Amino acid sequence: MTNVDIQNLWERHAARRTYPHLARTRVCRNLFGPVDHEELGCEMQRRLQEISERDQTRWNFNFEDNVPLPGNYEWEEISVSAVPSFYKESVRNGKARTGNAKDAAESNMETGCKNEAQSSFQAPTSSVEVNQENRSGALNAQELVTPVCRRRSGNPEPSRQNTTHITDFFPKRKRSLDTKQTERSSSSIPAEVTPRKRIRCRWEDLGVSHFSDHLAVKKKRPQRNKRSERRVRPSECHRIHLQMSLCVLMGVLGAPKSSV
Amino acid sequence: MRFSSASREKFRSTGNPVMAQDGDVQYERVAEIGGGAYGTVYKARDTESGKFVALKSVRVHTDHEGLPLSTVREVAVLRRLEQFDHPNIVKLMDVCASLRTEQETKVTLVFEHVDQDLKTYLEKAPPPGLPTHRVRDLMHQLLCGLSFLHSHLVLHRDLKPENILVTSRGQVKLADFGLARIYSCTMALTPVVVTLWYRSPEVLLGSSYGTPVDLWSTGCIFAEMFMRKPLFCGESEADQLTKIFSVIGLPSQEEWPNDVTLSRENFSPHNPQPITDHVPELTNEGADLLMKLLTFDPLRRISALSALEHAFC
Structure with missing residues (x-):
């Protein structure tokens, strides 16, 4: 997959000039040929329009403008004081996701939520989770917890033979990229920042260099079994977990965001 | 309490984000709040079944990547739980998303209406x-x-x-x-x-x-x-x-x-x-x-x- 030929590289450079905003935000492999973004955008808009029209007909309510329409449902606008406060409108700031958790409680919340979502969707990160709730798996060990969780909580330090860690792939992958890099450097093509390097740059920019330290420890001292000696603070656990999830996500989506 | 949040909402208006300078305080214009006046909720009676529904809207700030993945997950969990039709869980009838502006998506959850907590x-x-x-x-x-x-x-x-x-x-x-x-x-x-x-x-x-x-x-x-x-x-x-x-x-x-x-x-x-x-x-x-x-x-x-x-x- 890493075997990117010269023509592809040039194509990518050309694409970056055509879509400067994409060049700044994404690194991607062109697997399926050029994409007509305009057409794709139109198609998306059309689909969304179809969906909202269906919703509007079903409920005879215009959700976009918040206006009732004539139909089966008799709508009335009532004061919030007349209904349970649960129905009150709420705001969600998407930006809050990327911000650092202000206190431990907040970071706990995030982890908790993550855990819920991941356990319910069996995210591919399950084998490398080092998050809080895993650490204290017993907390969630209810009578009806799924076997997946039981296994995870019962065996917090799985042996390396049985479980493949995402980190296992890192040094190997980096080496292959490095060799590619040296091969390439002889040619006249400007050296491209590989996706992996970009990711690392970004993490370090964010002040999370300890993640790579964490990897380094593993790489240099693979024989070290007593990993519990390295006490990782809850907030670090959370961060490492987030970063690992990021890796998997980027592995799946193949599109990490470059540093801002 | 209600007043302070209502007054804050007044600074939200339609259009592109503009920073409005007001003394030392800066307000980011995000988007207009729902068509109805702030502090109201829409409730409806199904004339066929006679049952009541109420809308709960959640305004989600979005970027060029669209709705945050976490929101999509949360909604998916809610819909999955809904399939079990548990008697002690409030019924979620539908989830409708509408794009309000480039920066904001309104997710409207249609719930059964219960008149008291x-x-x-x-x-x-x-x-x-x-x-x-x-x-x-x-x-x-x-x-x-x-x-x-x-x-x-x-x-x-x-x-x-x-x-x-x-x-x-x-x-x-x-x-x-x-x-x-x-x-x-x-x-x-x-x-x-x-x-x-x-x-x-x-x-x-x-x-x-x-x-x-x-x-x-x-x-x-x-x-x-x-x-x-x-x-x-x-x-x-x-x-x-x-x-x-x-x-x-x-x-x-x-x-x-x-x-x-x-x-x-x-x-x-x-x-x-x-x-x-x-x-x-x-x-x-x-x-x-x-x-x-x-x-x-x-x-x-x-x-x-x-x-x-x-x-x-």
Whole structure:
């Protein structure tokens, strides 16, 4: 997959000039040929329009403008004081996701939520989770917890033979990229920042260099079994977990965001 | 309280984000709030079935990548739970998303309409308070709903009388779960003070937590059903903990979690008091259940399923 030929590289450079905003935000492999973004955008808009029209007909309510329409449902606008406060409108700031958790409680919340979502969707990160709730798996060990969780909580330090860690792939992958890099450097093509390097740059920019330290420890001292000696603070656990999830996500989506 | 949030909303208007300078304060124009005046909710009657629905809208800030993945996940969890049609969970009829502006998507959740929550239900209860058999029934339904959520690995995390709905027939329906992340973000955004009264010690201390947090909240609500006023009304995290320890006693050093920054020495020593001093209406079984719910150590706290098998329920 890493075997990117010269023509592809040039194509990518050309694409970056055509879509400067994409060049700044994404690194991607062109697997399926050029994409007509305009057409794709139109198609998306059309689909969304179809969906909202269906919703509007079903409920005879215009959700976009918040206006009732004539139909089966008799709508009335009532004061919030007349209904349970649960129905009150709420705001969600998407930006809050990327911000650092202000206190431990907040970071706990995030982890908790993550855990819920991941356990319910069996995210591919399950084998490398080092998050809080895993650490204290017993907390969630209810009578009806799924076997997946039981296994995870019962065996917090799985042996390396049985479980493949995402980190296992890192040094190997980096080496292959490095060799590619040296091969390439002889040619006249400007050296491209590989996706992996970009990711690392970004993490370090964010002040999370300890993640790579964490990897380094593993790489240099693979024989070290007593990993519990390295006490990782809850907030670090959370961060490492987030970063690992990021890796998997980027592995799946193949599109990490470059540093801002 | 309402005024301050309403006045804040006035600064939201349609169009591209513009920074409006007003003295030292900067307001970012995000988007117009829903067509209706702020502070109203849409409710409808289905003329075919005669049932009522109500809309809850959530405004989600989006970027060029669209709706945050976490929101999509949360909605997916809600829809998945809906398929089980649990009697003690508020019905979610539909989820409709509409793009309002480039920066904002409005997600409208169509829920069944229930006209009161446990808070108003308790306020309406005549002076001697709810009879024990009524409390038992409410508790049983509440625990049924909770054990359903927990068995599906969903934490409520913000269980309080305001989001426990009680139908006119006395049926309990849990609401407001699964969107917890939305509210954890809302906390920082709105001037409304988020209540700490039902928060468990491990959350207040910033320790790791799981499903037992909801059982702590259930304990506080259980006591409130008899008292018709909250059991622990703290004004800050520390005050809330102090109030808790003054009733359940200061936990021993062994019980104190290792992963917290707040040390046990910050709190004055207290011996546990008989819970019936605070909730005199409790029967022996009720007192036993309450103490099992208000257990400091989350690992020793009773689970929803075990609580359903308790002699009181």
